[in-house]
Amino acid sequence: MAELNLPVIDAAKCTLCGICVDACPEEVLAIEADMLVFSHPEQCTVCAECETVCPEAAVACYYQISWAEEEEQL
Amino acid sequence: MNHEWQAITLLAGADDAVLKAFDERGWPVSYAEGESVLWEGDECKAVYFITAGMVEVYRTAIDGRAHTLRVMRAGDSFNLVPGLMKEGKNLSNVRCLEKTDLLVVDQRDLQTILARYPKFAVRVLQDLAVRLAGLTGLVGELALHTVRQRTAAFLMREAENVSIEQGRRWTQDDMARQIGTVRDVIGRTLRDFEENGLIQRDRGNISLIDREGLGRTANGYE
Numbered sequence: 001m002a003e004l005n006l007p008v009i010d011a012a013k014c015t016l017c018g019i020c021v022d023a024c025p026e027e028v029l030a031i032e033a034d035m036l037v038f039s040h041p042e043q044c045t046v047c048a049e050c051e052t053v054c055p056e057a058a059v060a061c062y063y064q065i066s067w068a069e070e071e072e073q074l
Numbered sequence: 075m076n077h078e079w080q081a082i083t084l085l086a087g088a089d090d091a092v093l094k095a096f097d098e099r100g101w102p103v104s105y106a107e108g109e110s111v112l113w114e115g116d117e118c119k120a121v122y123f124i125t126a127g128m129v130e131v132y133r134t135a136i137d138g139r140a141h142t143l144r145v146m147r148a149g150d151s152f153n154l155v156p157g158l159m160k161e162g163k164n165l166s167n168v169r170c171l172e173k174t175d176l177l178v179v180d181q182r183d184l185q186t187i188l189a190r191y192p193k194f195a196v197r198v199l200q201d202l203a204v205r206l207a208g209l210t211g212l213v214g215e216l217a218l219h220t221v222r223q224r225t226a227a228f229l230m231r232e233a234e235n236v237s238i239e240q241g242r243r244w245t246q247d248d249m250a251r252q253i254g255t256v257r258d259v260i261g262r263t264l265r266d267f268e269e270n271g272l273i274q275r276d277r278g279n280i281s282l283i284d285r286e287g288l289g290r291t292a293n294g295y296e
Contacts, residue, residue, distance in 0.1 A: 005277050005278030044277075045275075045276075045277065046275070046276075046277045046278055047275065048246055048261060048264070048275075049261070051245065051246050051247075051257070051261070052246060052257060052258050052261030052262075053258075057247060057257070060245040060247065061245060061246065061278075062243035062244065062245055062278060063243060063244050063245075063275070063278055063279060063280045064242070064243050064244075064278060064279055064280070065229055065232040065233050065244060065279075065280045065282070066233050066279065066280075066281060066282070067233045067281070067282050067285070068274065068281040068282060068283040
């Protein structure tokens with residue numbers, strides 16, 4: 001199975017406010033049993049909307065930056 | 075020689091006597107990823123030389139917003155400027171981005187070495203001149219360029235660095251610290267770049283697809 005590169009959630013910082021759940025355009029996130037979870041991880045596009053709206057900086061999306069033409073050559 | 079002083083850029087080509095002086099006075103110390111080495115405003119006690127790892131030199135605003143001044147790697151040195159002042163205070167915060175090994179020299183010992191070895195003192199002056207030029211460029215960028223311009227310039231710079239910094243991954247927060255803004259502004263700017271066909275985001279990758287357009291944006295023509 002390919003690596004999904006999902007956003008990383010810092011459970012210690014997360015207050016379960018649910019703002020990221022509402023903001024996610026793919027409805028990937030959910031709060032279940034007092035935890036923020038990926039209910040549909042395969043649908044996550046890592047658009048970073050959850051990271052942008054999180055007031056506690058509890059979500060981090062990691063990106064590698066490269067030129068598109070170099071990726072095509074690889 | 076007890077420690078690897080030759081690997082420090084500032085000491086490259088230095089006389090054996092200088093290396094010996096550092097070796098007699100310096101000591102090694104290791105930090106874990108995420109650990110802080112220095113806090114701005116504290117009394118400057120020492121200068122630091124990186125033998126392995128990577129650190130971020132940054133300043134913080136009163137609202138907690140941070141701005142990265144420089145990322146330094148093996149061979150680099152930091153806290154040199156306050157180390158040369160009389161009763162200097164640390165000018166920046168320094169934290170480790172990965173496990174980092176340092177060599178440390180007391181600030182007074184550095185000043186003693188510089189007074190004793192003028193040729194090495196000139197080398198330090200040249201290094202400070204390069205740092206001043208870099209910071210002058212940074213001030214110009216912050217004062218004269220918009221966030222859009224700085225973001226485009228940052229993306230292009232990082233894409234060029236990919237082969238050097240294998241595997242370096244950036245969060246929007248990291249980017250904001252580099253560019254001198256906040257996370258949600260970076261989020262909006264990246265979304266705008268994507269909508270304008272300059273970049274494409276795909277599961278952990280930001281691909282730069284319009285070199286000319288990004289260049290125009292970085293130079294303030296768009």
